[in-house]
Amino acid sequence: MEADGSIERGGALGREELLARISGDPPLIAGYLSLDEQLQPNGFDLSLAEIGTLVGAGAIGRTNADRALPDVRAIAFGDDGWVELEPGAYQIVFNETVELPNDLMALGRPRSSVCRMGASVVTAVWDAGYRGRSTALLVVENRAGMRVQRDARLMQLVFFTLNAATSEGYAGAYQNENLTR
Numbered sequence: 001m002e003a004d005g006s007i008e009r010g011g012a013l014g015r016e017e018l019l020a021r022i023s024g025d026p027p028l029i030a031g032y033l034s035l036d037e038q039l040q041p042n043g044f045d046l047s048l049a050e051i052g053t054l055v056g057a058g059a060i061g062r063t064n065a066d067r068a069l070p071d072v073r074a075i076a077f078g079d080d081g082w083v084e085l086e087p088g089a090y091q092i093v094f095n096e097t098v099e100l101p102n103d104l105m106a107l108g109r110p111r112s113s114v115c116r117m118g119a120s121v122v123t124a125v126w127d128a129g130y131r132g133r134s135t136a137l138l139v140v141e142n143r144a145g146m147r148v149q150r151d152a153r154l155m156q157l158v159f160f161t162l163n164a165a166t167s168e169g170y171a172g173a174y175q176n177e178n179l180t181r
Contacts, residue, residue, distance in 0.1 A: 012160050
């Protein structure tokens with residue numbers, strides 16, 4: 001924050017600014033499990049709601065009309081809330097709803113514990129104006145696989161202010177994704 005109280009543009013948001021925006025209307029993040037556990041000095045941890053395997057091939061063409069996503073088969077968590085994953089690629093959906101105003105964008109990075117066990121979380125840029133419960137890719141590289149528990153914190157979302165708010169926020173196919181629950 002500048003000496004005159006204005007927000008400096010073009011930088012990452014820290015804990016205090018994130019907390020202010022989470023408490024705002026509309027909240028930057030909703031549906032979280034524990035603000036104390038998930039709010040970090042430089043971002044916010046997103047937690048696992050759903051996991052599935054990709055079934056069949058996908059296709060990406062020159063235009064969105066030529067895009068075909070593979071089907072996803074849900075994987076049920078055990079009675080103890082855990083699931084055993086073999087090496088491979090899995091689609092995950094987070095618990096939290098993120099609502100980015102037109103002056104913020106975000107990047108997701110796997111939590112270090114995920115990397116240290118031989119896995120990663122892959123996601124695209126979270127554009128200004130996006131709203132939804134995002135989908136990401138969990139890639140298990142460890143030949144022995146991994147166990148993951150429902151609601152585990154897998155990825156940290158880091159928020160960046162834009163030098164100026166964009167006049168048109170995200171309006172793509174994934175706007176409002178996974179908000180039916």
